[in-house]
Amino acid sequence: MGLDVVYIAEFNEAMQTLTPQAFVDQYLVGLKVVAVVAGEDYTYGPKQLANMTNLPQFAHGRFAIYQVAHLDENASRKISSTTIRQDLDQGKVEDANRLLGYIYRTYGPVVHGFARGRTLGYPTLNVQTSMDQRLPQEGVYAVKVKIDGKLYNGMASVGHNDTFGDDLALTVEVNVFDFAQDVYGQEVTIYWYSQTRGMIKFNGIDELQNQLDTDRQEIKAYFARLDEKMS
Known part of the structure; x- marks a missing residue:
């Protein structure tokens, strides 16, 4: 600047x-x-x-x-940093993106986790996010991930993994579609498109796995609609 x-x-x-x-x-x-x-x-x-x-x-x-000039409005909502933060805190990333004029993003290095996703058939990148970045509300999101300059579709979970215990640290885990490379220690960028659902504490692994199957189908359908709209 x-x-x-x-x-x-x-x-x-x-x-x-x-x-x-x-x-x-x-x-x-x-x-x-x-x-x-x-x-x-x-x-x-x-x-x-x-x-x-x-x-x-x-x-x-x-x-x-x-x-500065009069604040712009979008659908009668004031375009301001406060409004955008409120949208992110409520998981309304699509609304935040409209106000921003671009897709909200966070970034960080890929770190080792507990590898629970791999045992469920959904290996994830555990992305360490610095404290100065604002994460959206806990839940599951349709995201794109930039790795080595290439964008991949995926689904991200922001939460404490309550199904596996109490008082666990907040994590950002991304299941990247059609991707199987080892990128530990590498910095990746997450683009947040839409919240699919809030965070749920499941009664068991089978219930969680069934929900992950549904999440993946919904997010793949979301990106298919988005691609069709953009074409």
Whole structure:
């Protein structure tokens, strides 16, 4: 982006309770800001009462103020990072993708797991995701996975594998269709297309395996419809 310095301020209780004037003096003037650019819904200070409209009364002409254009809407929903995060948290990745204008993605290295999927006939890539990436709601998803620059269809599970026990760590496991290579340690990218179902705790392995069969059929049908629509 051509930025020389990025200053990241921790949004804590002290910052949250700063008066609008103190916020401007401490952070904007204190950092010798020349210009402030923000969206029309940007707020600061207690109870979020200060905004871009009344910023000039606290700036006292010490820096320029630029407000970005009116926020776009999609199907009467405001296009904002908050809305997109809410969609992801609710598993509505298709809605999030529409607002983003592209397919939401996460990435990470393939690490060793418990190999349970292999015993079920559904070997998976266990993808380690860093804490700064937002995963969608727990559940099963239609995904594409980029491996060595090539895209493969697949189904991904985000969850704690409750069928196999309690208090297990959250994992991201991807069964990649028509793929059988060893890619441990390699970084892959997951493109999240659609949630097929939420996470279920099954009564046994047979019940889980039957559901995986259904999931795969549904996701393959989903991508077939998508390919037909794109052609």
